[in-house]
Amino acid sequence: MDPAQFEAAARHADAALASQTTDTQLQAAIAASRKDLWPALAANPASYPDLLTWLGDMGVPEVDAALAARAGQVAGTPAAPTAASGAAPTSAPSAWSAAVAPAVIPAAASAPAPGAWSAAPAPAPAPAPVPAAASPAPSAGPGRGRRGLIAGALAVVLVLVAAGGWMIGRGHSGDAAGGTSAAGDSAAAGASPASQGRAAQDAPATITACATDPTVEVTSVTADNSTMTAELHVTPSCSEGDVLTGSRNHVLLTSPQDWDSPGSTVAIGELDLSTSPAVMSGGGADVTVTFPAGQYYRIGDVTPGEEIAATLTADRSDSSASGDSADATSSVTVTASESSGGADEEETAAEVALGRLADDTARHAQYAEGHWYAQLSSKKVGLQVEGPTWDNRTILQQYFDYTTTYGTIILTRAHDWSVFTADGDWYVLLADVGATSDTDANAWCDSRSIGEDDCFAKMLSTTRSAEGTTTYR
Numbered sequence: 001m002d003p004a005q006f007e008a009a010a011r012h013a014d015a016a017l018a019s020q021t022t023d024t025q026l027q028a029a030i031a032a033s034r035k036d037l038w039p040a041l042a043a044n045p046a047s048y049p050d051l052l053t054w055l056g057d058m059g060v061p062e063v064d065a066a067l068a069a070r071a072g073q074v075a076g077t078p079a080a081p082t083a084a085s086g087a088a089p090t091s092a093p094s095a096w097s098a099a100v101a102p103a104v105i106p107a108a109a110s111a112p113a114p115g116a117w118s119a120a121p122a123p124a125p126a127p128a129p130v131p132a133a134a135s136p137a138p139s140a141g142p143g144r145g146r147r148g149l150i151a152g153a154l155a156v157v158l159v160l161v162a163a164g165g166w167m168i169g170r171g172h173s174g175d176a177a178g179g180t181s182a183a184g185d186s187a188a189a190g191a192s193p194a195s196q197g198r199a200a201q202d203a204p205a206t207i208t209a210c211a212t213d214p215t216v217e218v219t220s221v222t223a224d225n226s227t228m229t230a231e232l233h234v235t236p237s238c239s240e241g242d243v244l245t246g247s248r249n250h251v252l253l254t255s256p257q258d259w260d261s262p263g264s265t266v267a268i269g270e271l272d273l274s275t276s277p278a279v280m281s282g283g284g285a286d287v288t289v290t291f292p293a294g295q296y297y298r299i300g301d302v303t304p305g306e307e308i309a310a311t312l313t314a315d316r317s318d319s320s321a322s323g324d325s326a327d328a329t330s331s332v333t334v335t336a337s338e339s340s341g342g343a344d345e346e347e348t349a350a351e352v353a354l355g356r357l358a359d360d361t362a363r364h365a366q367y368a369e370g371h372w373y374a375q376l377s378s379k380k381v382g383l384q385v386e387g388p389t390w391d392n393r394t395i396l397q398q399y400f401d402y403t404t405t406y407g408t409i410i411l412t413r414a415h416d417w418s419v420f421t422a423d424g425d426w427y428v429l430l431a432d433v434g435a436t437s438d439t440d441a442n443a444w445c446d447s448r449s450i451g452e453d454d455c456f457a458k459m460l461s462t463t464r465s466a467e468g469t470t471t472y473r
Contacts, residue, residue: 006025006026006028006029007029007032007033007408008367008408008432008434009026009029009364009367010026010029010030010032010033010034011033011034011434012367012368012371013026013030013034013037014037015037015039015040016040017030018030018034018037018040018041018044019040019041019043019044020044020046021044021046022046024048024051027041027044027046027047027048027051028051031051031054031055035060038055038058038060038062038063039060039062039063039065039066040066041055042055042056042063042066042067042070043066043069043070045070052067052070055067204240204241204325205324205325206322206323206324206325207240207241207242207243207279207280207281207322207323207324207325207328208240208243208320208321208322209242209243209244209245209314209316209318209319209320209321209322210236210237210238210242210314211238211316211319212237212238213237213311213312213313213314214234214235214236214237214242214244214280214284214312214314215234215235215237216232216233216234216235216251216310216311216312217232217233217235217310218230218231218232218253218308218309218310219231219232219233219286221253221266221267221298221308222300223291223296223298223299223300224299224400224404225293225299225397225400225401225403225404225405226292226293227290227291227292227293228266228267228290228291228295228296228298228299229288229289229290229291230253230267230288230289230291230310231286231287231288232286232287232288232289232310232312233284233285233286233287234280234284234285234286234287234312234332235283235284236280236281236282236284238282239282240282241279241280241281241282241325241328242280242314243277243278243279243280243321243322243323244271244273244277244278244280244314244315245273245274245277245278245315245318245321246272246273246274246314246315246316246317246318247270247272247273247274247315248270248272248315248317248340249270249271249272249273249312249313249314249315250268250269250270250271250311250312250313250315250339250340251267251268251269251270251271251289251310251311251312251313251336252265252267252268252310252311252313253265253266253267253268253296253308253309253310254266254308254309254310254311255298255307255308255309264297264352264353264356265297265349265352265353266296266297266298266308267291267295267296267297267298267336268291268295268296268336268339268341268345268346268349269289269291269295269336269337269338269339270336270337270338270339270340271289271312271334271336271337272334272337273315273332273334277321277323278329278332279323279324279325279327279328279329280328280329281325281328285328285329285330285331285332286330286331286332287331287332287333287334288331288332288333288334289334289335289336290333290334290335290336291335291336292335292336293397293400294338294346294350294393294397295336295338295339295346297349297350297352297353297396298353299400299403299404346393347391347392347393348392350391350392350393350395350396351392353392353396354392354395354396354399354411354427357399357411358411358412358413358416358427361410361411361412361416362412362413362416365416365417365460365462368410368460369460369461369462369463370459370460370461370464371435371459371460372435372436372437372438372440372441372457372458372459373410373430373431373432373433373435373441373457373458373459373460374430374431374433374435374441374442374444374445374455374456374457374458375428375429375430375455375456375457375458375470376402376406376409376429376430376431376450376454376455377398377402377428377429377454378414378422378426378427378428378429379394379395379398379426379427379429380424380425380426380427381395381425395427398429399411399429402429402431406431406448407431407432407433408431408432409429409430409431409432410429410430410431410432411427411428411429412427412428412430412460413425413426413427413428414426414427414428416462417460417461417462418461418462418463418464418465418466419458419459419460419461419464419465419466419469419470420466421466430458430460431444431455435457437457438457438459438471439457439471440457441456441457441458441471442455442456442457442471442473445457445473446473452472452473455473456470456471456472456473457470457471457472457473458470458471
């Protein structure tokens with residue numbers, strides 16, 4: 001789970017959980033947002049040492065009493081082991097630190113892994129509501145009359161990612177879809193000193209195309225609901241340099257540590273360099289690639305720590321391509337076009353991304369059990385409603401849109417919960433709005449001016465029946 005997911009879990013925590021959890025990240029989240037649970041944290045035998053020290057500095061009598069009782073219990077005995085290993089970090093998770101002022105909560109042992117309860121970007125002030133899909137009642141039985149359009153399709157829905165990150169941070173884009181922009185060293189004012197130095201290496205008078213593909217280093221990847229921008233450094237496999245040209249330079253970004261499985265596709269596309277070949281010295285060039293909607297399958301900020309990898313399979317249809325070394329560029333900006341693998345390749349990547357989000361939600365189902373959410377959408381592949389036929393790419397795009405607009409969104413499969421009865425592989429999108437009742441969830445829908453059929457209160461549970469878990473407005 002990432003910070004936003006832990007925040008959601010902290011909102012629903014009780015004293016029993018706070019006094020027993022061995023998850024140091026969850027402990028930090030509870031400390032940041034739930035002052036009422038500080039005494040329980042202080043009594044937790046697994047609370048990490050720096051957190052106990054921090055709690056002791058707060059000057060809260062109930063906390064001091066719990067710490068004193070704790071000290072009495074462990075006097076003369078070995079300290080209770082904590083879930084964290086190694087030395088405790090010294091900085092607080094950014095998603096939590098602002099919640100408790102003026103002090104800063106000592107961080108738990110490691111940053112949480114990305115998952116379904118994703119950190120979401122704060123919605124813009126008074127955003128215009130995104131028209132939500134008309135959601136069917138979550139049961140196969142008859143619904144309200146105005147839900148007839150979707151009831152016939154047995155639709156069922158819930159929704160969830162984030163923007164705590166995935167906002168474009170470096171503002172590069174191509175001139176047009178498939179367009180490129182290259183600048184020489186003398187004009188590349190924005191190029192880094194390191195890249196300028198690499199481009200300035202000694203080179204022959206004429207640089208020719210390599211027979212082998214270059215290596216690619218990922219500097220950063222950022223995305224919102226409309227584009228993904230990847231900052232790459234491309235280094236020729238030939239020491240003299242390389243010339244990239246042609247319209248089918250295949251770029252693939254993967255995340256070897258994407259959740260639990262290796263090889264997850266992050267983005268895919270073709271770089272058209274046919275009209276503006278990239279002549280590179282042996283030091284290579286910084287390449288900014290923008291992926292349009294439908295060609296990327298993550299949203300947020302991806303850091304080098306997530307080990308995003310990239311490959312560039314060069315279009316060598318013109319093996320005699322060459323360029324003057326004086327024209328060698330240190331930076332290239334290009335917008336990717338649809339992958340040469342076509343829609344099937346992109347659809348498969350989107351299907352995997354949806355599955356990973358839903359799997360992560362299922363793994364953390366205990367944090368959602370019995371809680372209310374605002375259900376925004378339910379879709380399945382092949383559903384014909386609200387215009388075009390829905391596929392994996394459009395369902396994933398709706399998730400991106402809702403995350404950007406509404407914040408933390410939960411994406412789950414209907415059949416992972418006992419409160420949905422419709423048949424088929426339905427993906428449900430839910431907004432985690434911190435609701436403690438169905439009234440709270442529906443009030444949130446009202447405050448966003450979302451249509452009555454497009455937003456309503458829904459409880460998640462793996463043990464209850466569907467009865468009493470849906471409240472319409």
